[in-house]
Amino acid sequence: MKIHNKAVDVSSIALGLILAFLSVQSVAEEKVDIGKREYDGACAVCHGISGKGDDGPLKAMLVKPVPNLTVLAQNNKGVFPFDKVYQIIDGREEVKSHGPRDMPVWGNAFNNQTSLYFDNYPQQDSESAARSRILALVEYLYRLQQ
Structure with missing residues (x-):
């Protein structure tokens, strides 16, 4: 038995x-595409799902045309302007050469929001999660290039 x-x-x-x-x-x-999820949650309402600026639900409410994010490298002699894109998304440090601040400051928003994907170590340091979210978003924009 x-x-x-x-x-x-x-x-x-x-x-x-x-x-x-x-x-x-x-x-x-x-696999979770964190950059795409950040884009869908923060950018697609203006820039559209494709990133071309042609189908965002808020497009009609905006005063200025929405930039096509798929041609950033093409408009920069074939080189994706990583640092410039990062700074524009972060927005907390004003870059005078970029002109007026037309886009929301996502650095503050990401710093103040919790993230499902990034733990903050130590717990008081939300800056590391904000940087990680912006980096994931910039990397996704790099993948959108034509």
């Missing part, structure tokens, strides 16, 4: 391990 119970126990454990492996594998295969 004990032999039979051990066999059942071993097969139950083996089945449990197989199911656990499959669930871990499916979670590992599900």
